[in-house]
Amino acid sequence: MNEMTRLERFRSEIPQSDPARLRAQEDRLLAAIAASAPIGVERAVGRRRFTPRMRLGLAVGLAAAVAAGGMTVAVGSEAGDPPVIHTMPVAAAEVLKRAAENVDRTPELHPKPGQFLVFESQTMNPSYGEGRDGRPERYLSRSKRKVWLPVKGDSTGGVIEAEELAPKPFPGWPIPPEARETVGRSGPEKLADFDQRAEFLRNDYAYVSRLPTDPAKMYEHLYTRLGHDPQADTEAWARVNGLLSEAYLPAAQRAALFRAAAAIPGVVSVDHAVDAAGRTGIAAARIDPVLGERHEYIFDRETYMYLGERSVVTDADRAEAPVGTVLTSSAQLKVSVADHAPAVNGR
Secondary structure, three states: OOOOOEEOOOOOOOOOOOHHHHHHHHHHHHHHHHHOOOEEOOOOOOOOOEEOEEOOOOOOOOEEEEEOOEEEEEEOOOOOOOOEEEEEEOOOOHHHHHHHHOHHHOOOOOOOOOOEEEEEEEEEEEEEEEOOOOOEEEEEEEEEEEEEEEOOOOHHHOEEEEEEEEEEEOOOOOOOHHHHOOOEEEEEEEOOOOOOOOHHHOOOHHHHOOOOOOHHHHHHHHOOOOOOOHHHHHHHHHHHHHOOOOOOOOHHHHHHHHHHHHOOOOOEEEEEEEOOOOOEEEEEEEEEOOOOEEEEEEEOOOOOOEEEEEEEEOOHHHHOOOOOOEEEEEEEEEEEEEOOOOOOOOO
């Protein structure tokens, strides 16, 4: 979320987004283009949430040096361009610092090559489109999903089983009849037809288990190929999501991620947040001024275990929804390891 965006594969029965919503996304896209590199789009099954896909290769010429008040990070750019300097400030989000301190409170998984990480989750996302009568419609779609992702490899090697739940109304809009027609189970099926992520945006276990365990280096990783402006901070915050949602980091890398994320400018703590499964907790959050939404990462109040995420409207005009509306939410219900994924199409 909070980042510029990959469009995950829509199912054929889901209507296309309406022009008004796309304009809001376009504003964000143009801001990102002006600030950094071209952005590609990936479509994958299941979620209608937008998340980023940068089409650039690994950053080069990265360097870090201690500076007063924090860590200075030099992020490589195109050949001949001066490096972009990022300063890692003292972490401000207490929730993330405590989450880093408590990563060892949950049992560690040790997946092996050839195995699969299994993620069970519940999600809610806005659906925008056109009904059978040609009129615009909006509602909040809900689902439970179980995803098998290979320990090494991209999402094209994944498998999904899903259960569409009864939709909820979008504020001020009735639930269209066709929204209820998709309720029920589907799969197992292939998770994605293609995955265009750059190497540095991979989130399979084989890759993330080699990420830095030093917070300053992890901060550097989050800002790979980004500029030095509020849009870069928004993108870095969104990249945290790519390492939390249907991804599993070893405890050392997880702690480094939380400490690095806490230092992203604009991050604050939220005392009360609810995930898609109705579990309450506390959150670390950052406002995306382009979308007019606050994106929260939610943690258990006692154990600081990651629960899920949500986006809450902060600007009614930008988000085209009342302030306080929860537009997207997720709940990570279980993460486990399996030797095999279900067969798809006789596979």
